[in-house]
Amino acid sequence: xxxxxxxxxxxxxxxxxxxxxxxxxxxxxxxxxxxxxxxxxxxxxxxxxxxxxxxxxxxxxxxxxxxxxxxxxxxxxxxxxxxxxxxxxxxxxxxxxxxxxxxxxxxxxxxxxxxxxxxxxxxxxxxxxxxxxxxxxxxxxxxxxxxxxxxxxxxxxxxxxxxxxxxxxxxxxxxxxxxxxxxxxxxxxxxxxxxxxxxxxxxxxxxxxxxxxxxxxxxxxxxxxxxxxxxxxxxxxxxxxxxxxxxxxxxxxxxxxxxxxxxxxxxxxxxxxxxxxxxxxxxxxxx
Amino acid sequence: xxxxxxxxxxxxxxxxxxxxxxxxxxxxxxxxxxxxxxxxxxxxxxxxxxxxxxxxxxxxxxxxxxxxxxxxxxxxxxxxxxxxxxxxxxxxxxxxxxxxxxxxxxxxxxxxxxxxxxxxxxxxxxxxxxxxxxxxxxxxxxxxxxxxxxxxxxxxxxxxxxxxxxxxxxxxxxxxxxxxxxxxxxxxxxxxxxxxxxxxxxxxxxxxxxxxxxxxxxxxxxxxxxxxxxxxxxxxxxxxxxxxxxxxxxxxxxxxxxxxxxxxxxxxxxxxxxxxxxxxxxxxxxx
Numbered sequence: 001x002x003x004x005x006x007x008x009x010x011x012x013x014x015x016x017x018x019x020x021x022x023x024x025x026x027x028x029x030x031x032x033x034x035x036x037x038x039x040x041x042x043x044x045x046x047x048x049x050x051x052x053x054x055x056x057x058x059x060x061x062x063x064x065x066x067x068x069x070x071x072x073x074x075x076x077x078x079x080x081x082x083x084x085x086x087x088x089x090x091x092x093x094x095x096x097x098x099x100x101x102x103x104x105x106x107x108x109x110x111x112x113x114x115x116x117x118x119x120x121x122x123x124x125x126x127x128x129x130x131x132x133x134x135x136x137x138x139x140x141x142x143x144x145x146x147x148x149x150x151x152x153x154x155x156x157x158x159x160x161x162x163x164x165x166x167x168x169x170x171x172x173x174x175x176x177x178x179x180x181x182x183x184x185x186x187x188x189x190x191x192x193x194x195x196x197x198x199x200x201x202x203x204x205x206x207x208x209x210x211x212x213x214x215x216x217x218x219x220x221x222x223x224x225x226x227x228x229x230x231x232x233x234x235x236x237x238x239x240x241x242x243x244x245x246x247x248x249x250x251x252x253x254x255x256x257x258x259x260x261x262x263x264x265x266x267x268x269x270x271x272x273x274x275x276x277x278x279x280x281x282x283x284x285x286x287x
Numbered sequence: 288x289x290x291x292x293x294x295x296x297x298x299x300x301x302x303x304x305x306x307x308x309x310x311x312x313x314x315x316x317x318x319x320x321x322x323x324x325x326x327x328x329x330x331x332x333x334x335x336x337x338x339x340x341x342x343x344x345x346x347x348x349x350x351x352x353x354x355x356x357x358x359x360x361x362x363x364x365x366x367x368x369x370x371x372x373x374x375x376x377x378x379x380x381x382x383x384x385x386x387x388x389x390x391x392x393x394x395x396x397x398x399x400x401x402x403x404x405x406x407x408x409x410x411x412x413x414x415x416x417x418x419x420x421x422x423x424x425x426x427x428x429x430x431x432x433x434x435x436x437x438x439x440x441x442x443x444x445x446x447x448x449x450x451x452x453x454x455x456x457x458x459x460x461x462x463x464x465x466x467x468x469x470x471x472x473x474x475x476x477x478x479x480x481x482x483x484x485x486x487x488x489x490x491x492x493x494x495x496x497x498x499x500x501x502x503x504x505x506x507x508x509x510x511x512x513x514x515x516x517x518x519x520x521x522x523x524x525x526x527x528x529x530x531x532x533x534x535x536x537x538x539x540x541x542x543x544x545x546x547x548x549x550x551x552x553x554x555x556x557x558x559x560x561x562x563x564x565x566x567x568x569x570x571x572x573x574x
Contacts, residue, residue: 127539
């Protein structure tokens with residue numbers, strides 16, 4: 001089992017403090033780096049950047065993320081970066097913080113989050129379960145392999161290159177959902193599939209922040225794009241610790257109208273537990 | 288047409304500034320008040336509190352809200368309050384800010400938001416439309432009237448009183464969705480219905496922040512509760528200016544598990560445009 005994700009999201013506290021933030025206004029500062037290879041055409045994936053911030057927030061509070069909202073301000077590039085986490089409210093069970101990540105004088109992201117673990121009071125009401133998927137090896141990669149039908153055609157008619165990000169990830173789409181790759185979108189703004197790390201790094205609550213933004217935009221399958229889909233805001237509800245094994249994921253853009261695109265994800269573990277749910281507000285690609 | 292909502296969410300800038308926030312770190316301070324009568328048993332409705340903050344953010348930036356995330360820290364009670372809005376990023380089209388509302392030494396809410404209007408690039412892909420509803424007058428109020436079947440039984444077996452909030456609002460539920468009122472939950476965690484203000488105040492983008500949290504929790508119809516459903520975080524995507532007239536709304540909790548409850552809303556105007564979409568992470572009532 002690899003450590004690629006853990007290494008690529010490592011943070012080091014640099015303010016001299018070692019204790020969790022104890023009250024409103026307390027801060028912790030971290031040094032970190034945006035690693036090469038987690039990008040789409042040179043811009044680091046938003047979920048990856050948020051996972052780095054998630055690791056800093058967890059280190060600053062001693063708690064796992066519960067609900068995390070990130071506003072994307074400036075593209076992140078490989079290189080050193082710094083993170084400041086500031087406590088807003090420190091409760092017995094839940095801690096609310098803001099976090100900011102900066103690089104070369106630019107603020108990359110601003111985050112508002114509550115961390116901690118909800119107490120399971122034993123009620124359950126689920127409108128849906130995990131998507132039905134063929135086995136991992138019978139699902140389809142997000143980028144066509146050389147020699148495969150549609151190879152290199154992820155964004156026909158442009159010089160769009162296969163994103164380096166997907167070398168890090170074991171992303172496998174449900175057959176039929178890959179139509180956007182070769183100019184045959186399915187007609188429905190949905191992509192379901194498996195998620196793992198390419199090196200089988202363990203998937204923890206921090207990694208779920210990345211998983212929420214790890215697949216190609218499902219709106220491509222509605223015939224919108226392919227092209228750059230800038231995320232304005234991403235909110236991830238981190239609901240449970242994932243059991244070992246690949247995750248079943250469903251990404252869907254139900255509402256694209258008036259220049260606004262929503263993208264939702266539901267992420268399920270091998271037990272069938274909903275481990276994360278996310279929604280982002282993005283802007284449609286200008287095609 | 289009334290002005291009740293506008294008056295109940297009025298803010299006054301008190302830092303002497305009159306210009307919109309121009310760059311990162313710029314702040315604007317506002318005096319405001321939480322008004323009596325917008326509460327559930329003495330605690331002001333979260334959407335109402337968020338609307339007050341929304342008005343301050345709009346005044347500070349000269350732009351309407353686009354995506355707004357609120358973390359609820361402390362219950363708001365009727366009385367004076369103050370709001371500080373701080374710019375994070377000021378772009379040509381979109382402005383990102385944080386905002387904080389305080390009352391009697393407590394921080395009530397912390398907000399992270401991006402304001403501005405998305406440019407309509409003319410693409411559209413909608414997986415669903417507004418809910419089918421009988422006419423407003425054939426729908427059902429959220430609190431049983433005296434003499435009506437189930438009157439006063441909103442929360443059977445407790446001393447729960449009809450929330451004062453609903454005197455301000457014209458909330459009318461689709462017949463069949465009111466079962467939770469009298470101990471006959473429909474079995475599905477969904478409530479659809481009409482929204483207007485009781486005094487027919489106009490519904491603008493600020494009001495949509497309230498609408499997102501204005502109905503009884505749909506989880507009551509799954510037989511969970513009735514009871515207090517504390518919201519940890521509420522995110523509202525304010526997608527378009529509502530056309531005049533009551534709004535068609537659908538509230539649903541699709542995933543209740545492991546001590547975490549999500550509640551989504553889709554809010555449609557009289558033209559059939561999706562004017563707002565929201566999701567909150569809340570904790571199930573302890574019944």
